[in-house]
Amino acid sequence: MSNITIKDIAKALNLSVSTISKALNNSYEIGDETKQRVNDYAKANNYKPNRLAKSLKIGHTNSIGVLVCSYFSSTFLAQILDGIQKASLETGHDIIIMQSFENVDNEKACLDALISKGVDGILMAPVSETSNSEYLNYITQNHCPIVLFDRFNPAIETTKIGVNEYKGAFEATQHLININRKRILFITGDKFGENNQRILGFKKALKNLDIPFNQRYMVYCSLEDTEAMDAKICQSIQQLTEANIRPNAIFGATDVITTRTLGILANLKIKVPEDIAVIGFANTDIAFSLNPSLSTIRQPARDIGYLALNKLVELIDLHGKKPAQYETILLETTIQLRNSTNLETVQQA
Amino acid sequence: MSNITIKDIAKALNLSVSTISKALNNSYEIGDETKQRVNDYAKANNYKPNRLAKSLKIGHTNSIGVLVCSYFSSTFLAQILDGIQKASLETGHDIIIMQSFENVDNEKACLDALISKGVDGILMAPVSETSNSEYLNYITQNHCPIVLFDRFNPAIETTKIGVNEYKGAFEATQHLININRKRILFITGDKFGENNQRILGFKKALKNLDIPFNQRYMVYCSLEDTEAMDAKICQSIQQLTEANIRPNAIFGATDVITTRTLGILANLKIKVPEDIAVIGFANTDIAFSLNPSLSTIRQPARDIGYLALNKLVELIDLHGKKPAQYETILLETTIQLRNSTNLETVQQA
DNA sequence: TTGTAAGCGTTATCAC
DNA sequence: GTGATAACGCTTACAA
Numbered sequence: 001m002s003n004i005t006i007k008d009i010a011k012a013l014n015l016s017v018s019t020i021s022k023a024l025n026n027s028y029e030i031g032d033e034t035k036q037r038v039n040d041y042a043k044a045n046n047y048k049p050n051r052l053a054k055s056l057k058i059g060h061t062n063s064i065g066v067l068v069c070s071y072f073s074s075t076f077l078a079q080i081l082d083g084i085q086k087a088s089l090e091t092g093h094d095i096i097i098m099q100s101f102e103n104v105d106n107e108k109a110c111l112d113a114l115i116s117k118g119v120d121g122i123l124m125a126p127v128s129e130t131s132n133s134e135y136l137n138y139i140t141q142n143h144c145p146i147v148l149f150d151r152f153n154p155a156i157e158t159t160k161i162g163v164n165e166y167k168g169a170f171e172a173t174q175h176l177i178n179i180n181r182k183r184i185l186f187i188t189g190d191k192f193g194e195n196n197q198r199i200l201g202f203k204k205a206l207k208n209l210d211i212p213f214n215q216r217y218m219v220y221c222s223l224e225d226t227e228a229m230d231a232k233i234c235q236s237i238q239q240l241t242e243a244n245i246r247p248n249a250i251f252g253a254t255d256v257i258t259t260r261t262l263g264i265l266a267n268l269k270i271k272v273p274e275d276i277a278v279i280g281f282a283n284t285d286i287a288f289s290l291n292p293s294l295s296t297i298r299q300p301a302r303d304i305g306y307l308a309l310n311k312l313v314e315l316i317d318l319h320g321k322k323p324a325q326y327e328t329i330l331l332e333t334t335i336q337l338r339n340s341t342n343l344e345t346v347q348q349a
Numbered sequence: 350m351s352n353i354t355i356k357d358i359a360k361a362l363n364l365s366v367s368t369i370s371k372a373l374n375n376s377y378e379i380g381d382e383t384k385q386r387v388n389d390y391a392k393a394n395n396y397k398p399n400r401l402a403k404s405l406k407i408g409h410t411n412s413i414g415v416l417v418c419s420y421f422s423s424t425f426l427a428q429i430l431d432g433i434q435k436a437s438l439e440t441g442h443d444i445i446i447m448q449s450f451e452n453v454d455n456e457k458a459c460l461d462a463l464i465s466k467g468v469d470g471i472l473m474a475p476v477s478e479t480s481n482s483e484y485l486n487y488i489t490q491n492h493c494p495i496v497l498f499d500r501f502n503p504a505i506e507t508t509k510i511g512v513n514e515y516k517g518a519f520e521a522t523q524h525l526i527n528i529n530r531k532r533i534l535f536i537t538g539d540k541f542g543e544n545n546q547r548i549l550g551f552k553k554a555l556k557n558l559d560i561p562f563n564q565r566y567m568v569y570c571s572l573e574d575t576e577a578m579d580a581k582i583c584q585s586i587q588q589l590t591e592a593n594i595r596p597n598a599i600f601g602a603t604d605v606i607t608t609r610t611l612g613i614l615a616n617l618k619i620k621v622p623e624d625i626a627v628i629g630f631a632n633t634d635i636a637f638s639l640n641p642s643l644s645t646i647r648q649p650a651r652d653i654g655y656l657a658l659n660k661l662v663e664l665i666d667l668h669g670k671k672p673a674q675y676e677t678i679l680l681e682t683t684i685q686l687r688n689s690t691n692l693e694t695v696q697q698a
Numbered sequence: 699t700t701g702t703a704a705g706c707g708t709t710a711t712c713a714c
Numbered sequence: 715g716t717g718a719t720a721a722c723g724c725t726t727a728c729a730a
Binding site for chain 1: 398401428430443642
């Protein structure tokens with residue numbers, strides 16, 4: 001559609017395009033009176049600079065791609081995005097959000113789209129620790145910096161922001177054992193390898209307290225397809241029940257897993273925490289409002305987003321130079337005990 | 350950073366840039382063998398088309414701006430975004446999300462940024478019914494189509510997607526009266542005018558059942574600043590309590606208002622629904638999980654987003670022509686009764 | 699203080 | 715079938 005350009009202003013004011021450009025950019029080369037005229041005309045005619053043209057010329061866009069793996073209605077993700085947004089407002093960058101929906105091919109396609117759009121840097125939560133890892137290294141070397149958050153592969157050479165998953169999982173497990181719930185079902189994503197820190201923390205806590213690790217208490221479910229996830233979780237619980245080894249506690253490795261598990265248990269008429277105590281790697285805001293309120297390993301979601309964007313901007317400001325050392329920042333989690341693991345209120349009630 | 354261009358390919362293959370361009374775009378003018386060579390080289394060298402340059406040339410970007418007024422962690426909004434995202438995947442558009450944070454000046458700045466970025470169309474939930482309304486008309490006439498969702502001014506001439514707020518508010522109010530709660534506090538945003546459909550529906554229900562409307566039971570709070578919102582809500586309830594006219598029901602006009610109200614009541618040790626029944630204009634997914642579960646006027650959030658994007662794309666495909674008639678689509682709400690207005694379970698318990 | 703001209707990476711028109 | 719060339723709107727040496 002129509003759109004007044006610098007050229008139109010030049011014509012109207014009988015000046016050259018370069019004069020207009022400079023005037024609009026408040027260059028010292030241009031006289032005050034001319035600047036005034038140009039700016040007045042621009043304002044009066046609703047001139048809007050074409051950022052495509054500008055970016056094409058100057059070689060950067062001042063925009064950052066954010067690639068996340070799940071739906072916005074994941075509250076954990078939403079809070080990370082709020083943190084990213086807050087930081088981007090401060091640094092003056094636009095953000096372009098894309099979603100991989102837990103799918104590796106989508107992830108690559110999004111990455112390409114972001115690069116095509118000329119983003120100055122990319123912030124991403126990978127689908128899995130190993131997804132597209134060589135490609136990510138390629139991008140950081142040839143296109144733009146990337147900062148990873150939430151999940152990540154130690155092998156990728158770039159800045160990463162996350163939480164101390166190992167310690168968080170350890171504490172959660174330990175708490176379940178402390179309240180004497182030792183048949184703990186651990187539900188995690190099927191794309192997480194055996195070396196996932198949450199799994200390792202879980203196993204370590206068992207080992208420390210001499211609880212034998214039982215492979216039947218590990219459930220790997222799809223994160224990509226929530227129906228499949230629900231089915232898998234439901235089926236696992238039912239099978240264990242039939243085998244007379246029903247767990248008396250569940251530890252969910254992601255917020256989506258845990259909130260869905262709560263729904264599934266309600267459907268199965270299994271009482272929380274009486275029959276099964278539940279704790280999750282999830283986030284405060286919503287956990288507090290759930291019914292029953294959910295005990296969680298709280299991750300500082302907004303901080304992750306905020307920090308990640310700032311670190312990315314630092315990298316961008318290096319203009320292609322590599323930093324002396326890429327950082328891996330692990331924020332601390334805190335354990336938040338609520339009713340889903342509180343056996344005392346139950347007995348009182 | 351480096352980035353191989355069409356020109357580089359031309360040089361490497363001893364062909365002209367136009368040949369490369371046509372080959373990459375699979376033009377009938379180019380021989381199969383040449384196409385093959387070009388595509389192979391491009392793939393091998395990780396060529397990525399520069400969309401800035403392309404868009405600048407062809408005059409559109411295939412991207413859509415989405416301007417929302419609140420935080421992503423608003424679940425209602427998150428669900429609308431999920432709907433928008435789903436539709437955009439199907440139509441093949443990118444989306445650029447910006448946030449006005451319930452502030453009129455931000456709103457205008459975001460609009461300008463979006464236009465500068467060359468979006469083909471804009472999807473927005475205005476800060477208030479009247480915010481930037483002349484400017485919106487200007488944009489639709491001179492830049493690109495806009496589709497409004499959630500809130501909107503009947504005076505703006507464009508497509509709008511929302512819900513039948515009048516009917517929804519009417520039903521919610523009627524339900525409160527039916528359970529014999531007639532001192533209803535209505536909490537709404539301070540930027541909503543007296544002609545807001547939710548307010549009108551509320552008043553109509555009172556009138557129908559001969560309940561006198563009491564201005565003291567109207568609370569207009571800030572949507573921009575949640576601390577101010579909390580303070581206002583808290584103060585209103587306390588003042589009415591002191592005046593011995595404490596409401597026995599609350600109707601919240603937005604999801605943020607209602608969820609925060611629930612928290613405030615818990616803090617004040619006011620029992621829901623025993624002391625005060627609560628109903629909100631909110632959304633299912635989270636309402637179900639709240640404690641107590643929240644009765645709501647359910648808005649089909651994902652449908653709103655999905656429809657809005659599709660309608661916008663229809664407008665975009667008109668390439669600047671105006672449609673014969675702009676539509677205003679009001680989806681139906683459904684009333685979902687849960688524990689926050691359920692007095693029976695309370696008496697049983 | 700202002701103007702000229704080249705160029706960013708594409709596409710499209712027209713010629714060969 | 716392939717190749718020059720201009721143009722999209724802007725910035726930036728360099729010239730005047």
